[in-house]
Amino acid sequence: MNERVGTTVLSLTGISKVYGEGPTRVDALRPTAFEARAGEVVAIVGPSGSGKSTLLTIIGLINPPTAGSLLINGEPVITDGVAVANLTTMRRRELGYVFQRSNLIPFLNAEENVRLALEIDGVPAHQSRTRARELLESLGLGKRLAALPGKLSGGEQQRVAIARAMIHQPSVVLADEPTAALDSGRGRQVMELFRDSAHAHGAAVLVVTHDHRTLDLVDRVLEMEDGVLSEKQPA
Amino acid sequence: MMDLAVRDIRNDLSRFLLTAAGLGMLMSVVLAMTGIYNGMVVDATVLPDTYGGDLWVVQKGTQGPFAESSRVPALLADRIRAVPGVERTRSYMTLNVQHELGDGETLRFMLAGLSWPDDLGNSLPLAQGRALRQPHYELVADRALGLPVGTSLRLGRDDYTIVGITSGMVSSSGDPLVFASVSDALRIQNDLASEALRLERESRVSRVRRSEYGRDPANLARAGSAAPLPVTSPPPVTAILVDVAAGGDVEAVKASLLGWPDISVYTIDEQRELLVRGVIDRARRQIGLFRALLVLISAIVMGLIVYTMTLDKMLSLSLLKLLGAKQRVILRLILEESLLLGISAYLVALLIGELAFDLFPRRVLVQDLDRLALLGVILGLSVAAGMVGLRKALAANPNEVLAS
Incomplete structure (x- = not known):
């Protein structure tokens, strides 16, 4: 288990997102407060259009909030809706991303896709190669290192994407419907992988999902409805 | 940092080579025009x-x-x-x-x-x-x-x-x-x-x-x-x-x-x-204008090719941005591909010159300086074409990855 496990790595206070104004105003995300700790897997569920993706893009530092503050590892990143840190650097070092479609770079093989997350942050090639191979081998992809994404199955692609999201040991991993394109068995495998990786790498994993079959594998479930985020009580 | 441009080219090598061959043929005409002019001067001054x-x-x-x-x-x-x-x-x-x-x-x-x-x-x-x-x-x-x-x-x-x-x-x-x-x-x-x-x-x-x-x-x-x-x-x-x-x-x-x-x-x-x-002044001016026209056409063709190559990669570029890649990573990817395309086209043009110019009915005299000048022109075109692609590439939106 990673020594970071249990510490708060993500903290949102009063984060909101409003599109338009006057009669066209849409409150995509109402003021939201929320924390995530290293090592935990948090599922965010809710109907389409409820604001899940908006929340994900705000936490992913892709889409600025209208108001509110966001801290990663206690360091202010957004204060009162304004970026106070270098978002590109924060994305590179503190965040990992996994998508419904793996979105691997098609001209890089499995190993290179994973190495990329390290090398864009200046890690030398020999180090990135070793770490990528170790991680992919631990995910059962030791024999698929040289395969291009087009030659990998959906499950293999998703495991490579998870490796890419985890390799640089980010504080927060954001996953948008990562099991939607997988069958039930592979979906559970992916969620187990998130859980194991979160503990091993000391990251908080936020999973936006419609897949209720895998919710028993997460630590917390948050529900989003009409832009309001609330803790869902265990069934 | 791994060389993304080389890997992208390697992924679809035949397309790259065909594009380079096409551009190379265009460039070989520029080279031939230069050689025909030089040949004309030499022929004229033989006596x-x-x-x-x-x-x-x-x-x-x-x-x-x-x-x-x-x-x-x-x-x-x-x-x-x-x-x-x-x-x-x-x-x-x-x-x-x-x-x-x-x-x-x-x-x-x-x-x-x-x-x-x-x-x-x-x-x-x-x-x-x-x-x-x-x-x-x-x-x-x-x-x-x-x-x-x-x-x-x-x-x-x-x-x-x-x-x-x-x-x-x-x-x-x-x-x-x-x-x-x-x-x-x-x-x-x-x-x-x-x-x-x-x-x-x-x-x-x-x-x-x-x-x-x-x-x-x-x-x-x-x-x-x-x-x-x-x-x-x-x-x-x-x-x-x-x-x-x-x-x-x-x-x-x-x-x-x-x-x-x-x-x-x-x-x-x-x-x-x-x-x-x-x-031969009139012939020289005619060939000069023709060459300028060819260079302009090459610039447009090359710009379009690099732009299309960039469009094909927009999702990858958005992903790179999302992962926090610095702008110079994207700049290098686009410019390097453009330069590699230009240099490959240049080599094709030289090869065509070596194989075909002797078959022309009149003297086609290509000198080292002409080859260097063509290289300079091609590098300039490559950078200009790269800029066209780069403008598009830098506009890549990380949100596109989530929307895809």
Whole structure:
């Protein structure tokens, strides 16, 4: 288990997102407060259009909030809706991303896709190669290192994407419907992988999902409805 | 950092190679145009370069044999030889010949006179055979004429034998050069049919009868006889070439000759300049404009190709941005691909040049400087095309990845 496990790595206070104004105003995300700790897997569920993706893009530092503050590892990143840190650097070092479609770079093989997350942050090639191979081998992809994404199955692609999201040991991993394109068995495998990786790498994993079959594998479930985020009580 | 551009190219190598081949062909036309122009200049200056001479003396008010028609008396060579500082004079003349061969084929060439015995053609770039050894009935022909040593040609009323073959000796119009002694060249030039000669003699007698000279009964008797009247001077030549003695002052000799009212005098460099500026300037401008047009078309084509290549990668570029890649990573990817495409096209153009330019009917002369200039142009185009792609690439939105 990673020594970071249990510490708060993500903290949102009063984060909101409003599109338009006057009669066209849409409150995509109402003021939201929320924390995530290293090592935990948090599922965010809710109907389409409820604001899940908006929340994900705000936490992913892709889409600025209208108001509110966001801290990663206690360091202010957004204060009162304004970026106070270098978002590109924060994305590179503190965040990992996994998508419904793996979105691997098609001209890089499995190993290179994973190495990329390290090398864009200046890690030398020999180090990135070793770490990528170790991680992919631990995910059962030791024999698929040289395969291009087009030659990998959906499950293999998703495991490579998870490796890419985890390799640089980010504080927060954001996953948008990562099991939607997988069958039930592979979906559970992916969620187990998130859980194991979160503990091993000391990251908080936020999973936006419609897949209720895998919710028993997460630590917390948050529900989003009409832009309001609330803790869902265990069934 | 791994080389993303090389990996992207490797992923679809055949497409890249085909694109590079297409661009390379376009670039090879630019190179060919340059080579054709250079070849034109070399072909045009073959004659002054071969004949040499410090000064070229031509008909007063004309700019010499390459720019316009010039006629000077052959005896002018003897007058000039008497000028202090002059070591040697040679007659120069050329004429275009179109000769019908027995099998109906037409042989077209430029006949150039060599001033026997001062100039036997030893300075010609002989590939086979020898220079002239006798003042009459021998020719030295260029390989482009397509006739071997020993071939006999009937020109005018006489048979001439090819005794030597040169290489790369063509006129500014691309016709092969054939060398004969000046006296033979004049004989061929002034060859007249028997009837024309008879009429000319009758005309001469008639003129004499009407002149003061014809009032003398003795002269009249001679003019009316069958014997032709002697011609007053040998036929004119085109120019007289003057070699100044070693250590002599060319400018001083030129200044001395310029005082003569019946001639104009040019140094050989002035002749070359007149030739290049006057005779081939229009062709040069035409080729220059054509080249500029080709470069412009290449720039547009290359810009479009790089732009399309960038569009194909937009999702990957958005992903790179989402992962926090610095702008220089994206800049390097786009520019490197554009440069690799340009360099590959350049190599294809060079290869086509090596394989195909020798097959062209006229000389295509590509020099190292031209190759370097083309490389510079291609690198410039690559960077410009890369900028087009880069503008699109830098606009990649990380949100696109989530929306995909």
